[in-house]
């Protein structure tokens with residue numbers, strides 16, 4: 001088994017603009033490596049080339065130059081997709097299939113069949129909370145429900161790599177939370193995840209490393225703690241703390257020369273970092 | 283499951299999953315209602331032909347039925363295929379499918395095979411309906427004759443009626459009707475991999491269909507008298523190559539009037555059709571495999 005899940009080397013992608021000579025440079029000179037077992041977050045403003053990069057990694061779009069490989073297999077080969085689950089952005093499936101039928105269909109494409117496939121599909125419908133809608137046609141699904149069936153479909157073939165393009169877009173807060181937990185579970189089982197999301201708080205909670213793209217270029221990359229953590233600060237979460245305890249904690253801190261900085265989670269840090277990185281370009 | 287795979291090996295299971303799904307899609311889009319039109323046409327003309335007295339009514343019915351079957355199966359194949367790829371691309375369902383270990387070749391083959399299944403079933407249903415209506419009319423005609431004719435004239439008249447109804451010798455002709463529809467569907471698939479709108483696909487496919495039917499006559503007319511310029515000859519040859527001579531598939535008209543279809547001719551036409559299907563499909567694959575999704 002290769003220790004590298006995704007390897008991208010000098011990737012460029014240009015889309016032709018109809019009736020014009022110029023091209024849209026969706027990805028420019030992108031190189032990155034995601035080791036197996038890592039959760040990697042790809043961030044960036046709209047149109048910065050995140051989805052395009054994912055599609056190239058999955059062999060859906062051909063690069064203009066550069067190479068990508070998945071577990072050591074070139075993305076252009078069909079085998080590179082054997083252990084991969086993909087959730088496209090705004091997933092849209094066959095309207096005339098029910099939720100269960102959709103999973104059975106995609107399961108067959110993954111090489112599953114018979115009762116193991118049925119069991120797995122039922123189990124995943126339960127996991128994404130669609131048991132009740134299993135026998136309804138997808139034409140009647142809401143956006144968040146489509147997102148959930150998309151996630152179930154991505155998990156079907158016991159993938160070793162999950163590529164998720166905005167997995168929580170349109171999902172309600174509880175659902176988003178559940179999806180976050182699901183991704184964390186996958187991480188615990190050693191599954192590599194390439195994720196792209198605009199919800200920085202969520203990215204901060206799940207990802208080991210992030211890369212920030214803008215106009216097709218990778219501007220910054222690294223471990224979240226290194227990029228956005230404040231090493232001289234620590235967060236204390238207390239339950240059932242009495243005012244007296246807080247008072248004395250404050251007093252003790254002041255006595256030792258520390259300061260209590262009121263802060264709701266470190267998520268504002270990543271947000272600030274993100275804006276810093278992407279703003280000074282325009 | 284994680285074994286590396288030969289890129290050229292095809293998974294029949296995946297192709298079957300795709301074609302089954304395509305078939306299901308077409309069925310759930312209610313394309314079979316289209317066949318109700320055929321039913322109305324056949325039953326309607328069955329009632330109408332009673333009034334013809336100058337010609338054998340069963341013969342008229344048979345001609346109408348076979349002609350309708352030919353047109354309906356062609357149109358069904360054309361309309362079902364034209365939107366198959368564009369819709370998957372537009373809805374981006376194609377992304378989800380091709381993100382699984384499915385090659386574009388398997389995808390295309392699965393789609394086409396799904397249409398073939400639908401066509402096969404449709405032609406079967408139309409043939410059954412057609413044979414049923416003819417059988418009922420046959421009984422009516424024979425009963426009518428039995429009332430009017432004297433016993434010694436009856437056997438000959440009955441035999442004449444029987445000859446004009448549905449007979450097993452029509453089956454090869456119907457098989458060629460199916461093959462023609464399949465050929466036109468494959469052509470439509472090829473056009474849809476090239477085109478960016480399904481209006482273009484449908485129109486072009488119809489034009490090729492028409493050219494395919496008149497090209498035999500045109501060829502004879504243009505090349506008549508041996509005066510054709512070399513340029514014209516090349517053009518005509520090119521046309522004959524690009525567009526199959528669809529008139530060849532209409533042997534069923536001959537069979538309908540009682541001419542027997544030689545086995546050799548049948549296999550020649552079938553081979554000709556099969557070859558065009560193969561070539562069109564491979565061209566479609568060639569275009570599709572390089573196409574930006």
Ligand SMILES: Nc1ncnc2c1ncn2[C@@H]1O[C@H](COP(=O)(O)OP(=O)(O)OP(=O)(O)O)[C@@H](O)[C@H]1O
Pocket residue numbers: 015016024025026044045046047048049050051052053089575
């Ligand atoms: N098929 C295509 N044809 C032409 N241009 C394209 C195509 N796909 C993407 N682009 C262009 O490439 C650029 C990157 O698009 P991409 O979808 O990768 O952005 P993104 O980072 O995923 O944005 P978002 O956050 O909005 O999802 C955009 O400028 C887009 O217009």
Ligand SMILES: [Mg+2]
Pocket residue numbers: 050051052089165
């Ligand atoms: Mg995107």
